[in-house]
Amino acid sequence: MGQLMVMGRKGDTRVSWDPANPAEVEEAGKTFKTYRGKGFAAFRTTKRGKGDLITEFDHLAKEILFVPPIAGG
Amino acid sequence: MPYAWSLGNDASSSGVAYCYPGVSFSPTSTAAGSTSAGGSYLYIPFAISSISAAEELEKVRLEKELAIRAAEEMLAHCLGEERLKEYKHSGQISVESPSKPGRRYVVSPTGKIKVYEGEQLVDELCAGLVDPSGARDSNWLPEPDVVLGKVWLLENDEERLLATANHNPVRMV
DSSP: OEEEEEOOBTBOEEEEEOTTOHHHHHHHHHHHHHHHHTTOEEEEEOTTSOEEEESSOOTTOSEEEEEOOEEEO | OOEEEEEOOBTTBOEEEEEETTOOOOOOSSEEEEOTTSOEEEEEETTTSHHHHHHHHHHHHHHHHHHHHHHHHHHHHHHHHHHHHHHHHHSOEEEEOSSSTTEEEEEOSSSOEEEEETTEEEEEEEEEEOOTTOOTTTTOOOHHHHHHHHHHHHHHHHHHHHHHSEEOOOOOO
């Protein structure tokens, strides 16, 4: 199972998909595009404590974390 | 039942406003008016509606507490044990610059990102993660989320973060 995790003011929101289920993959891909469209940065998590910035949905990823857009303070 | 939509915490709105679709009020010692949806609202100061206001504040506080706890778990999960220890010990996380040897950033939950070259503090970056939900306090995010987001942005998209942030160069005296 893959999981999208979206940072937010009330904690992270999660969306799961089964990489073997085309309908779920498509739905997760749409969610990915929606958040990218809102300016969120997407990171594929790794075991070594680093995130890989991705711009396209990776349906084989185990976890993708969305970080809200950044703005100058 | 009326729909309570506003719980103010700024100087101009210290009460609760109840929305009654399609119902009009006569002006009272509280305040009343029309909504864009054609209904009306009745504004009740905290002195009158103190029980529901306190409940609402408690709900907000609990929501924030849960969000912070979830964000701490996320930070531990994503950054690993070593960096979690660093964060818990010092309240900040160091990030080596991916592009410039000898430069490192120090990220803390609040305040600016400090930029060091060697041991010298050379710049302070002011940048924040914005919740685009449009909520009133839209700049609020759980602190561990802020740290994790900035750390990964620095490690993966340093150039963009540097271009977005406001810089406060530190001058040698």
